[in-house]
Amino acid sequence: MKIATWNVNSLKVRLPQVLDWLxxxxxxxxxxxxxxxxxxxxxxxxxxxxxxxxAFSGQKTxxxxxxxxxxxxxxxxxxxxxxxxxxxxxxxATVDGVRVVCVYIPNGQALDSDKYxxxxxxxxxxxxxxxxxVRAHSRLALLGDYNIAPEDRDLYDPVGWxxxxxxxxxxxxxxxxxxxxxxxxCFRRFEQAEKSYSWWDYRQAGFRRNLGLRIDHILATPALxxxxxxxxxxxxxxxxxxPSDHTPVIAxxx
DNA sequence: ATGGCCTCGGTTCGAGGA
Numbered sequence: 268m269k270i271a272t273w274n275v276n277s278l279k280v281r282l283p284q285v286l287d288w289l290x291x292x293x294x295x296x297x298x299x300x301x302x303x304x305x306x307x308x309x310x311x312x313x314x315x316x317x318x319x320x321x322a323f324s325g326q327k328t329x330x331x332x333x334x335x336x337x338x339x340x341x342x343x344x345x346x347x348x349x350x351x352x353x354x355x356x357x358x359x360a361t362v363d364g365v366r367v368v369c370v371y372i373p374n375g376q377a378l379d380s381d382k383y384x385x386x387x388x389x390x391x392x393x394x395x396x397x398x399x400x401v402r403a404h405s406r407l408a409l410l411g412d413y414n415i416a417p418e419d420r421d422l423y424d425p426v427g428w429x430x431x432x433x434x435x436x437x438x439x440x441x442x443x444x445x446x447x448x449x450x451x452x453c454f455r456r457f458e459q460a461e462k463s464y465s466w467w468d469y470r471q472a473g474f475r476r477n478l479g480l481r482i483d484h485i486l487a488t489p490a491l492x493x494x495x496x497x498x499x500x501x502x503x504x505x506x507x508x509x510p511s512d513h514t515p516v517i518a519x520x521x
Numbered sequence: 522a523t524g525g526c527c528t529c530g531g532t533t534c535g536a537g538g539a
Contacts, residue, residue, distance in 0.1 A: 276538085277528060301538090303529075328529050374539055382537095410526075414539070433539060452526075466539070469526035480539070512538080 268363060268520045269294040271319070272410035272483055273504075274371070274466075278302040278331070284507055285335075286317055292501065294517060296362055297336045298369035298410045300320035332358045332369050332411070334489060340379050350392040357393070359400075365491065365520075366404035368397070370411035371474045375432045380460070384408070390441035394448065401448050408490040409450060412513060413484050415443045421481035433480065445448030450486035453498040453518040465500050466513045474505050484502065485518045494520045 271294045275281040278299060278442045289297065294457040302309070314321045314335055324345040325331035332355060336339060347357055359368040371394065401407055408465035412448040416434045419425035428434050446452070454463075464479025471478060485498060498518040 280528075301528095331523080377538080416539095431539095452523080468539070471525060473526090482539075509527085 268296070268365065270296040270298070270365070270408055270410065270485065270520070271501075271515050271517040272300070272369070272485060273290070273300040273515040274412040274483060274511060276301050276511040276513065278310065278333070279303055279308075279484065280509060281511055282313060284504060284510075288504055288515065289317060289319070289335075292515070292517070293438055294368055294442055296365075297335040297515075298367065299333040299335065300331070300369070300371035300412045301329075302333055303328055320359060322360050324358045326355045330355045330371055332356060332371050333361050334358055334359070334362075334367055334369050336362050337342070338363050343445065345394045346390050352389070356389075361404075364406060366400065366407040368407065368409045370409065370413070370474075372411065372413045372415065373456065374414045374415040375438070377432050378430075378435060382434075387437055387441065388439075390444070394441065394444045397445065397448055397450075401450070401488050403486060407488045408459055408491060408518070409445065409486040410484070410516075412482060413442065414482055415439065415442045416480050416482055417484075420461070421464070423464065423480070425476045433482065445486060449489050449490040451489065453485045453487055453492060453495050454481070454500070454516065456492065456495055457498055459499075463500055467505065468514055474510075483516045485514055485516055487518070487520075491520060498521050
């Protein structure tokens with residue numbers, strides 16, 4: 268079973284790239300973030316015509332998440348239970364016995380922004396909910412755009428970025444809080460090239476110069492992580508015309 | 522250099538992203 272995550276930065280713009288990618292990259296599940304489409308405008312018919320099922324929760328202009336799957340999606344959950352949030356950032360479903368949780372964690376903008384405490388509060392609500400979810404589902408994957416670079420090696424310029432939003436100590440502590448639930452970072456279970464990133468700024472020729480961040484992650488419960496046979500970042504879609512600023516991350520499970 | 526790019530809504534500029 269292969270599971271992937273991709274922040275597409277507008278599914279309206281990127282749908283042809285997503286469908287192309289699915290034909291060349293045989294994944295069973297693809298989690299999408301930043302679809303930026305209200306539910307009535309979600310292109311489910313095009314995705315279904317390609318042979319997939321899809322569950323989605325979106326809004327106009329901002330946010331929006333979806334889970335695309337070859338096999339049936341059951342027990343679809345939208346949002347974090349008992350957490351009021353107007354922003355569409357979470358969708359979960361069960362596929363082939365794996366609980367798949369797709370998240371678009373808030374950006375936070377800057378430490379002095381009111382979006383920053385929102386991000387930290389949001390992460391606490393996510394973690395509290397997942398504590399229950401991992402107890403209920405021994406095989407669970409948490410995939411998405413975390414907007415957190417967990418370690419200095421996940422930033423192209425750790426000195427320049429030190430302490431800033433995306434890698435501040437409270438954000439890294441929140442990421443550690445997810446690991447403390449028993450979740451494992453599938454990417455770091457394997458030897459990886461140095462300077463492996465999943466996002467590059469559109470400005471400054473960021474991709475060409477590999478000025479990137481690793482902020483898109485696949486975490487898995489111990490029972491699922493133990494069956495992980497590979498995890499990689501697929502940078503090819505970042506070379507597309509009109510690319511998303513993020514590129515897919517894929518994990519394979521036996 | 523408080524820059525640079527891309528997307529959206531809604532008009533031709535501002536907000537948000539990370």
